[in-house]
Amino acid sequence: MPDDFVVAPDLGQIEDEVLEALENDNAARIREILGHLHPSDAAELISRLPFSELRVAVFREVPDEQAGDVLDLLPEAVRSDLVEGLSTSELIEAVAEMAPDDAADLVTELEPEAREEVLEHIPAAQSEEIRELMQYPPDTAGGLMTPRYTALRSDMTVEQAVETLRRLADSDQEIIYYAYVVDDRERLLGVLSLRDLLLARSHQRVADVMNPNVLSVDVMTDREEVARMFDRYDFLAIPVVDAEKRLLGVVTVDDAIEVMQNEQSEDVQKMGGVQALEEPYMYASIGHLVRKRGLWLSGLFIGEMLTASAMAHYEDEIARAVVLALFVPLIISSGGNSGSQASTLVIRAMALGEVRAADWWRILRRELACGGLLGLLLGFIGFVRVHLWQYLGWVDYTPHYHLVGLTVAFSLVGVVLWGTLVGSMLPLLLRLLRLDPAAISAPFVATLADVTGLVIYFSVATLILGGTLL
Secondary structure: OOOOOOOOOOOOHHHHHHHHHHHHHHHHHHHHHOOOOOOOHHHHHHHOOOOOOHHHHHHHHOOOOHHHHHHHHHHHHHHHHHHHHHHHHHHHHHHHOOOOOHHHHHHOOHHHHHHHHHHHHHHHHHHHHHHHHHHOHHHHHHHHOOOOOEEEEOEHHHHHOOOOOOOOOOOOOOOOOOOEOOOOOOOOEEEHHHHHHHOOOOOOOOHHOOOOOOEEEEEOOOOHHHHHHHHHHHHOOOEEEEEEEEEEEEEEHHHHHOOOEEEHHHHHHHHOOOOOOEEEHOOHHHHHHHHHHHHHHHHHHHHHHHHHHHHHHHHHHHHHHHHHHHHHHHHHHHHHHHHHHHHHHHHHHHHHOOOHHHHHHHHHHHHHHHHHHHHHHHHHHHHHHHHHHHHHOOOOOOOOOHHHHHHHHHHHHHHHHHHHHHHHHHHHHHHHOOOOOOOOOOHHHHHHHHHHHHHHHHHHHHHOOOOOOO
């Protein structure tokens, strides 16, 4: 990995240079450019190229020692497209340079025949590591962990432990700053940091220096829960154990960050009424974007048809008091907006582990208070608006404008309160049903609030305006 970079490079300019080198068939210039890039910058550069043929041509010039890192850092869709253009021998060379957890993710994506060929031609020890990791579901701690960790025996002296770490420092261990203490059955006993070893006396036993209160996760723990533990405890790595507390591997902070980014992106897309994209926006085809958005949009459109049905149900009321139609957009948008706000806040809190489905009563009480106060605020604004427009002569709300103002005010209180309750409770209900809370997107909540908001509005109007306008 190059160590002479100080600031992030101008990838736009570098992309132009690479395209020029490709046009001139100047492979040496491409190798020179890539040799000065960090693997993450090289991966972004390759992703920016417009055609898969160009990406393959540039990747072939990546230095061998960086090829595995670059391949792992590519967006999933770009990587899959790139892999299809590589020969089996090129793929084998790249996989052989990858960390076992990253290699397992890549090999899993291959067709069965290609997968077996790759696993047969990489070093046997690495192949065995990858096969073991592939046994675990990708959304668990086992699917995230690396089997390369530093383990020490509890009966070692500090001097022996330091010597062991020195030997391991030249190997392919992914982390060296934590050392995990195990017994003769590989059961996790404690953890040591480099700082602990440096401050300890050379004759002390590891068992006397280690921290026995080591935090670990079960191999089948959901990856989102693992990521939240990193966020909560600020660890750089967390050990993964089986049911008998045997140490199987470790999850590192870089993998946890990637999980958080992917999950947050997926939740944001779902909350916006879009099926989750498996690739960056700029790399998705128009047809792919239409498919991802069209299903949700069609469902929301069908839901909005209920709004028209509700309007038709109150056709007589609208005919007798046309002034009521003027406030329909105001009423239903307020309910939808309040519901969207509530659902966004609750879903976000659930994603961060701040609330659980069992907290529904506390959330309900909070949202009742918030929804009621927000409804009163908007109701007051609506009441003042009706009277101000009437006083200025901008709109004639009939001689019963006082009652019209009260209708708008009380309707806003009811609609905002209802929208807030719907937006906050539906995600919790989905979690109880073991479904993804983000599936209750803001547009969905807004659509539901639109329909019910009309019912609330005309019901209030019937009560207040009955005997006058109605």
